Amino acid sequence: MTELFIEGDPIRDEKAPEGPIEERWDKRRFSAKLVNPANRRKLSVIIVGTGLAGASAAATLGEAGYQVTSFCYQDSPRRAHSIAAQGGINAAKNYRNDGDSIYRLFYDTVKGGDFRSRESNVYRLSQVSVEIIDQCVxxxxxxxxxxxxLLDNRSFGGVQVSRTFYARGQTGQQLLIGAYQALERQVAAGTVQMHTRHEMLELIVVDGKARGIVARDMVTGEIQTHFADAVVLATGGYGNVFYLSTNAMGCNVTASWRAHRKGALFANPCYTQIHPTCIPVSGDYQSKLTLMSESLRNDGRIWVPKKGDDKRDPREIPEEDRDYYLERLYPAFGNLVPRDIASRAAKNVCDEGRGVGPGGLGVYLDFADAIKRMGRPAVEAKYGNLFDMYQRITGENPYEVPMRIYPAVHYTMGGLWVDYDLQSSIPGLFVTGEANFSDHGANRLGASALMQGLADGYFVLPNTINDYLADGPFEKLDEDTPEAKEAAEAVRARIDTLLSIKGDRTVDSFHKELGQIMWDYCGMERNEEGLRKAIDRIRELRDEFWRNVKVLGENDELNQALEKAGRVADFFELAELMCIDALHRRESCGGHFRAESQTEDGEALRHDDEFAYVAAWEFTETGEQPVLHKEPLEYEYVEMKQRSYK
Amino acid sequence: MNITLRVWRQKGRDDKGRMVTYKVEDVSPDMSFLEMLDVLNEKLTLEDEDPVAFDHDCREGICGACGVVIDGVAHGPETTTTCQLHMRSFSDGDVITVEPWRAKAFPVVKDLVVDRSAFDRIIQAGGYISAPTGTAPDAHAMPVPKTDADRAFDAATCIGCGACVAACPNASGMLFTAAKVTHLGMLPQGQPEREARVVNMLNQHDEEDFGGCTNIGECAAVCPKGIPLDTISQLNRDLLGSLASGKAE
Amino acid sequence: MALKSAMAVTGGILVLFLIAHMYGNLNVFAGQEAFDSYSHHLRELGEPMLPHGGFLWIMRVVLLVSIIVHAYAAAVLAIRANRARPVRYQARKRVQRSYASYTMRWGGVLIALFAIFHILHLTTNHIHPGGAFDSPYERLVAGFQPEFFYVTLFYILSVIAVGFHLRHGIWSALTTLGANKASRERPLNIIATVLALVITIGFLLTPLSVTFGLVE
Incomplete structure (x- = not known):
């Protein structure tokens, strides 16, 4: 395996203070340098992405008086994909008096992350969660x-306390609109300059510091250089490497990957979360997958026919020919086992040829019993909107025919490596939200993504970035600065190459094929043989892409194929790193399941002695061996345990 | 099934634009409308023709990026976003006319893509509650009656897609503006800025060259999120109250 | 925005006028004497505080101002709406809008033309299809004789146009003035429809009764 990567020096997070965990955030805020309000207007920050983590940071830094320049690829900052989060946002408010506390949220998150996250970061996240709710209200x-x-709470994702705040099934939307409005208020105040339909295509690093970006105006094709004293990436996750995912069509890894190529370490890329209750693929034209709330598993029963290739109408399959496999395998938890277990079990029964629906990739989620037990009106009241959504997409009536579900990629825990200050390994480059790796370990709890995005953007980054900016303003740069010129030239050259290949395969056809490779070999279950095969095939396909892709049109116009081509090119490189990371981590933990590392019952088996570390990868050259830097993880507060759902 | 599309093609802002007819074959009824356009674009690319540009992102009906006028109706025959419209709503052999949102305030960028930044500027004019980070009292400090919270929520579900403007015979952006005025005006946190908000947002609305509202109701009828028409009346009430109180400006 | 409120308020004044006017018209069924004395009394209203015909002139001024403001606002809004959509749709389909809302603008123009004709006909009597008379009752009866069916027909069409205009106008004015709430949407629409119907029928009764010989 060493032929695939080189092991380098271990790294450490230098910024997290020592001492009692509950005092560390206070300590860091106290030790961090401050910036005099009068000096803030002389300091500038670029923020890429306007989701929860980006919009909230832009608004807050603008309020503080910094000069903020904000970028998004959408036509409005309000459309960032945080908007699609349904379930809710966790906060340790203990409004229910049910025994919740900051410590319990911390404990649940560390345990949920399967002991692959940092205690200091997670504790801070739990502390800050309380303020987020106040801010949003x-x-x-x-x-x-x-x-x-007063505010309502619910219990979410099998947690025993009710700490999830929600706004019907549109919590992400409402939180994002709140952050967006705060952002627009700062745009009106003149502290934030907003660039919509702009895509970051390169990071500008001068004297070892992140000093700006190269962005393409997606309407005119103009390649622009923008400079600042610090750069923040809030550019989301990379789930679209699988082509089909619950991410938006435009979600991409380009900003993160470009920073990675310039020296930012990429941590734990193999940790991907797969959500068990998505609407299955209906044909090869499928462009994205739609998630349905996990709450459906509270009352629906999951099953497949006992025999493969059973083409009967599901309503006519008698009880004795049905296999309620989750209830059979996990009698204690039944249909409510954690996301990864439910997902893998579905994959297994489909691999056995017992899957249902077109292509045999689906399992039934049946509400017949629930309707019998609770009555249709009760089911309607509880799940009506989800049933409507299902019917709109599939054309089938779930009150009469069992729903079909299948797992889909939903969230990526990995991302750019950051320290306690959310600063990457490039000084001046900060990374927030899903784009960083820091808080969820190997698996994210339900309703924690929104919490982390807003914690980073509203409360953490605005307090830690001062420490870096206090040394500024740095030397003034312009487009003639050699590093900026070089970066802009590189972007132009890449675009020219993509437009000049004029091959005979579309960008989407490459993306679909790449996604299929990733799903087959680096999806829910991974093994050494498959991962090696995947790496070979990714390399071949990447070569073919650069020889044979067909991108029509010009740079100086709105050119959606060109945009996609650039993103897919970066996905190819990321895909390879994901497979290498998955291959090197010969254990199962959270969202990463290695077939070679399981208990006798087929449960994930961690190897804490060998793998209790963050794998932070350093880029060398496309197709060349990356360098692995290990950041050891220590647990002072939560005892490492192997989980069990039997 | 086989579909004939009449699609608006326009190279850029200053191009005059025209309708072009395409055939799309083997359309599955389970395809979404946008997936059907994907299929068309794959075909066009392989035939060396410029693919049709259209806005889209989440494809689950919540981001508000997508939106075209299909056979004269914003978002097409079902009351939903274009991405959630499926081809089973059409029949084999149909001729479908696809046009961009048409309004002076939403200039065409290319083909079916329009510039909706006017909506952002309306929000900038006052569509927010001034609550700088860190200044918030405890979330339970101010209870909100459930009925008010629910009404605020109903208005807050607006996704800013612009279908209301596209459908309005006057190309008015009143439903969008009213939804925000109602969302924030129903909450106690939104009261201090209530009077100024409605006036400032409306002034911006008019400045962006949207038409005036004549209460026809096509906006609410096509709204994929069902923003109620009575939000416009709420806006009018707030406006009259604001003008009467003299607090605005 | 002020334009819309102005339209709503002036529209309201005109609706109130129409109701009063309709009441006056229906006096025709009480016979020539009652009808003529009603129109005579209109001129004496407010005496001796006001000079003879004073109330009527105040009314006329208020109405004229209302009509001018109403039409001006409508014209400005129409021009703005036209400008707001410089490129038209090639395919257009109404989703729920009523015929009434569709005909507001041209219907309004028709009504204005009708009002001018109507004043020349029955108020100043410059146009007198059945001959000029001093008695308003006789003008009325003469004007709607079957042989002048085209006059009657024009009246009928115009009054129906008024009805449509009111159907949407009343609803729209109430909404503009902030009266609409989700729970009131139906009642308000019903009020608009009923008022529009009552006024339409009320105005149709008089000329039709003459044409069909019920009033001679």
Whole structure:
């Protein structure tokens, strides 16, 4: 395996203070240098991405008086994909008096992350969670309320306390609109300059510091250089490397990958979360997958026919010919086993040829019993909107025919490596939200993505970035600075290459094939043989891409194929690193399941002695061996345990 | 099934634009409308023809990026976003006319892509509650009656897609503006800026060259999120109240 | 925005006027004496505080101003709407809009033309299809005789146009003035429809009764 990567020096997070965990965030805020309010207007920050982590950071830094320049590829910052989060946002408010606390949220998150996250970071996340809710309510986020006028909470994702705040099934939307409005307020105030339909294509590093970006105006094709004293990437996850995922069509890894190529370490790329309750693929034209809330598993029963290739109408398959496999395998938890177990079990029964629906990639989620037990009106009240969504997409009525579900890629825990200050290994480059790797370990708990995005953007970054900016403003740069010129030239050259290949395969056909490779070999279950095969095939396909891709049109116009081509090119490189990371981690943990590392019952088996570290990868050259830097993980507060759902 | 598309093609902002007819074969009824356009674009690319540009992102009906006028109706025959419209709503042999949102405030960027930044500027004019990070009191400090919270939520579900403008015979952006005025105006946190908000947002609305509202109701009828028409009346009420109180400006 | 409120308020004044006017018209069924004395009394209203015909002139001024403001606002809004969509749709389909809302603008123009004709006909009597008379009752009866069916027909069409205009106008004015809430949407629409119907029928009764010989 050493032929695939080189092991380098271990790394450490130098910024997290020592001492009692509950005091570390206070300590860091105290030790961090401050910037005098009068000096802030002389300091500039570029923020790429306007999802929860980006919009909230832009608004907050703008309020503080910094000069912020914000970028998004969408036509409005309000459309970032945070908007699609359904379930809710966790906060250790303990409004229910049910025994919740900051410590419990911390404990649940570390355990949920399968002991592959940092205790200091997670504790801070839990502390800050409380302030997020206050902030959002003050902005006018219409959270669900009870008749007394106070906020409603629910329990989410099998957690025993009710700490999830929600706004019907549109929590992400409402939180994002809150952050977006705060951002637009700063745009009006002149502290934030917004560039929509702009895509970051390169990072500008001068004297070892991140000093700017190269962006393409997606309407005119103009290649622009933008400079600042610090750069923040809030550019989301990379789930679209699988082509089919619950991510938006435009979600991509380009900003992160370009930074990685310039020296930012990429941590734990193989940790991907697969969500068990998505609407299955209906044909090869499928462009994306739609998630349905996990709450469906509270009352629906999951099954497949006992015999493969059973083409009967599901309603006519008698009980004795059905296999309620989750209830059979996990009698204690039944249909409510964690996401990864439910996902893998579905894959297994489909691999056995017992899957249902077109292509045999689906399992039934049956509400017949629930309707019998609770009555149709009760089911309708609880799940009506989800049933409507299902019917709109599939054309089938779930009150009468069992729904079909299948797992889909949903979230990526890995991302650019950052320290406690959210600063990457390039000084001046900060990374927030899903784009960084820091808080979820190997697996993310439900309703924690929104929490982390807003924690980073509203509260963490605005307090830690001061420490770096206090040394600024740095030397003034312009487009003639050699490093900027070089970066812009590199971007132009790449675009010219993509446009000049004029091969005979479309960008989408490459992306689909890459996605299929990743799904087959680096998806829910991975093994050495498959991963090696995947690496070979990715390399071949990448070569073919650069020889045979067909991108029409010009640079100086709105050219959606060109945009996609650039993103897919970066996905190819990321895909290879993901497979290498998955291959080197010969254990199963959280969202990473290695077939070679399982218990007798087929459960994930961690190897804490060997793998209790963050794998932070350093880029060398496309197709060349990356360098692995290990950041050891130590657990002072939560005892490492192997989980069991039997 | 086989479909004939009449699609608006326009190279750029200053191009005059025209309708072009394409045939799309082997369309599955389970395809979404946008997936059907994907199929068309794959075909066009292989035939060396410029693919049709259209805005889209989440494809699950929540980001508000997509939106075209299909056979004269914004988002097409079902009351949903274009990405959630499926080809089973059409029949074999149909001729479907596809046009961009048409409004002076939404200039065409290319083909079916329009510039909706006017909406962002309306929000900038006052579509927010001033609550700088860190200044918030405890979330439970101010209870909100459930009915008010629910009404605020109903208005807040607006996805800013612009279908209301596209459908309005006057190309008015009143439903969008009213949804935000209602969302923030129903909450106690939104009261201090309520009077100024409605006036400032409306002034911006008019400055962006949207038409005036004549209460026809096509906006609410095509709204994929069902923003109720009475939000416009709420806006009018707030406006009259604001003008009467003299607090704005 | 002020334009819309102005339209709503002036529209409201005109609706109130129409109701009063309709009441006056229906006096025709009480006979020539009642009808003529009603129109005579209109001129004496407010005496001796006001000079003879004073109330009527105040009314006329208020109405004229209302009509001018109403039409001006409508014209400005129409021009703005036209500008707001410089390129038209090639395919157009109404989703829920009523015929009434569709005909507001041209219907309004028709009504204005009708109002001018109507004043020349029955108020100033410059146009007198059945001959000029001093008695308003006689003008009325003469004007709607079957042989002048085209006059009657024009009246009928115009009054129906008024009805449509009111159907959307009343609803729209109430909404503009902030009266609409989700729970009131139906009641408001019903009020608009009923008022529009009552006024339309009320105005049709008089000329039709003459044409069909019920009033002689």
């Amino acid at each position: 003050a902005q006018g986020v219409p959270f669900a309320r009870e008749y007394g006028g």
